Amino acid sequence: MAPATDSPENNPPSLRLGWTRRVSLTWRILAVNVFAIAMLGGGLLYLDSYREQIIQERLEQEQQSIWLLAHALQSLDRGGREAMVKAVSDRYDSRIRLYNRAGGLVLDSFALAPPTYRLRDPSEEPWQRHAARLLDQGFDWLVDAQRVDRFAERRPDRMRQWPEAAEAARTGAATARMRYAPDRTPMITAAIALPRGDGVLLTSYNARDITRIVRAERFNLSMIVLATALVSILFSLFLARTIVRPLRRLASAAVRVRLGRAREVVVPRLPSRGDEIGLLARSLSDMSMALRQKIDATEAFAADVSHELKNPLASLRSALEGLGSVKDEGLRAQLFEIACSDVRRLDRLITDISEASRVDAQLTRTRFEPIDLGEMIENLLDLRRSRGLNHGRETAFARPRRGVAVVMGEGTRLERVISNLLDNAISFSPPGGLVRIEATQLRGRVLVRVIDEGPGVEPSEREAIFRRFHSARPEGEEFGQHSGLGLAIARTIVEGHHGTITVADRDDGAPGAVFEICLPAKDQQELPISPA
Structure with a gap:
């Protein structure tokens, strides 16, 4: 049996009940209606x-x-x-x-x-x-x-x-x-x-x-009271049935979800009801499906992490075992370099895995602030040029005027998205190639596009590249240089900001890929920008 989910007095005073807290909702509805009839009967x-x-x-x-x-x-x-x-x-x-x-x-x-x-x-x-x-x-x-x-x-x-x-x-x-x-x-x-x-x-x-x-x-008044009481009780029972029965079904489904004994718990959505009970049912159904998806994603992520860590660990173990038995100094140096490479790869994997596992939960607790994406991208590009992170590729940014590309978000996370897309674009672009970035606002949405001159992305791969540990890398790149989590982290951050990220071909028909981020503009936010 799972532990009880009640928490001590964490509900606001407006929702607290007194002595009626142990009384069934059916009896409360009946009591309210019968009390009104009793007042009439007092006549x-x-x-x-x-x-x-x-x-x-x-x-x-x-x-x-x-x-x-x-x-x-x-x-x-x-x-x-x-x-x-x-x-x-x-x-x-x-x-x-x-x-x-x-x-x-x-x-x-x-x-x-x-x-x-x-x-x-x-x-x-x-x-x-x-x-x-x-x-x-x-x-x-x-x-x-x-x-x-x-x-x-x-x-x-x-x-x-x-x-x-x-x-x-x-x-x-x-x-x-x-x-x-x-x-x-x-x-x-x-x-x-x-x-x-x-x-x-x-x-x-x-x-x-x-x-x-x-x-x-x-006698006349008694007949009126009796008829009114009968109708009131029937309506009360009908009201209790339309409220209490679906609530009990929802509570039962919630208990099954909490106990976790069934992999797929069907929470009734009550599509025919347009009232608060229907809204609650659909919200609980969506919540249970989202929870199941998160559980499945967590299980898949754990399996992927185990698989990804085994490869460098196996290589590292083989190299270390070889160091103990090989006498040739050249071969020993080669094995030592392999071991160091595997350690760096493990370090990179662990860092990215930690980031990927924390980003979704951290976004739900982050208080969003106005972020000017134009200014942020411009500063990021200057920093990359000064540190030589473009590896011989050129970057160009059509800076929008101030206040056009402003969204509500967490600056560090959004900068990580742009940085990951730039890393991906630069790694696939040929030496001396150009990576262009555009930012504008269209119909209440801020659009950011990263355009490279690489080979592009096949339509069949355009969804797979956002999955964790996706292994498609440019030809000639040394194995293990990337963890395969960059685009997955980018999508998680963008969706945490109520946006979308997609990839398509270039508009001009030239080789390359266009990664497009779509986020709600600051003055068009409809969803809460910070957790309640």
């Missing part, structure tokens, strides 16, 4: 305030009604009172009682006509009503509703048995109260003293419509 609790508002309005309305009824009865005789009580009771489905000053019942609408309402016995009702009452009690408990007294008819029916009637007799003002009937529906009662103190008037009625309204609204 069910506010139906209690709606009910209280209706009850308060009914109490005020009943106080006004009983005040009007009391003043209307004051001017009537007993027969008129009975007729009015009967008519009002039948019209408003209420029970009207009149008590004398002593508190005795002298007039009852239920005695004059059939009762306008009947208190229902809960034991005789179906189970649906019991369930409804349990729900009512549950919501009252949730909102911590104020406790309401139970309504019951008084036996014997006297004024002092009704607290509101006793209060009305004492204060002379209309009072009203709400109680629960046995089936938990509101009972509204109101009392008022008659204007000349002839007694107290008491009215009561069963406001079942309030319960029906509240339950109907609660």
Whole structure:
């Protein structure tokens, strides 16, 4: 098992999670959506305030009604009172009682006509009503509703048995109260003293419509909440599926890449997705392929290094063994020169191998700066002439005006590219030949061309010459003078600067090769110029 890839607290504060860090993304999506539905469902609790508002309005309305009824009865005789009580009771489905000053019942609408309402016995009702009452009690408990007294008819029916009637007799003002009937529906009662103190008037009625309204609204809102919750959960599961499932597949592929048990791990690219998940999938796929290419290149490089080092080592060992057994001084001197040549070749190989193995990694950590390639090439050519590195070949440079050939890069590395191309061009050019260099800007790209007068490069070899340890060298050159890494290092550096390097024939048809470097101009950089 490969070691864990988590690193301790290396993510920025904006990406850190608190207690939710161990919660699955699916549950987070569900929780967010269900929380919103729960907030909507909280509206069910506010139906209690709606009910209280209706009850308060009914109490005020009943106080006004009983005040009007009391003043209307004051001017009537007993027969008129009975007729009015009967008519009002039948019209408003209420029970009207009149008590004398002593508190005795002298007039009852239920005695004059059939009762306008009947208190229902809960034991005789179906189970649906019991369930409804349990729900009512549950919501009252949730909102911590104020406790309401139970309504019951008084036996014997006297004024002092009704607290509101006793209060009305004492204060002379209309009072009203709400109680629960046995089936938990509101009972509204109101009392008022008659204007000349002839007694107290008491009215009561069963406001079942309030319960029906509240339950109907609660049912409608519950259906809305339930339907919304169902749709929200389905959409949440769909969203979680479209996000979590591909993320899990990508994570699984990343784990297989990390474990390295399969040579080719297929990371799903999700080409049909244009969102961030698709972008992540394609980025991970490209990253895994680039990683595999780097691993393959590293393995191939290691094999090539082993092969390239074995040849000079074998030659050196043979020369050293010969020195121990050969007595001829001339032959010994020849063997000694071979050994020295092999040592120089090994030194050159090791230096170039070290450079080739480090250049790619170092470029990813280098902060690029503006580099004027025209000025850099001009200084490099002057230095080569002063040191006699052109070996009898001439160099010519069409210096562009300042600011034309400016790129973002690392000066030392770009100078190494030009130097390697010049070495290659000079080695293939005939004595007294001319190597020309051009630098210009075209459509936001800086082009640098190195043109020699050598034999040129066959089309079939134009890709192979950039491979490491490529062995094609000019005729007559002493074996081992070059490591075969110069052009490979040049390509690595150019690609590390987001550019390209190619080789072609000369435009004028003359013998020779044209190496062309294409780099983004300074004001056209689209990619980051330094690592984040």
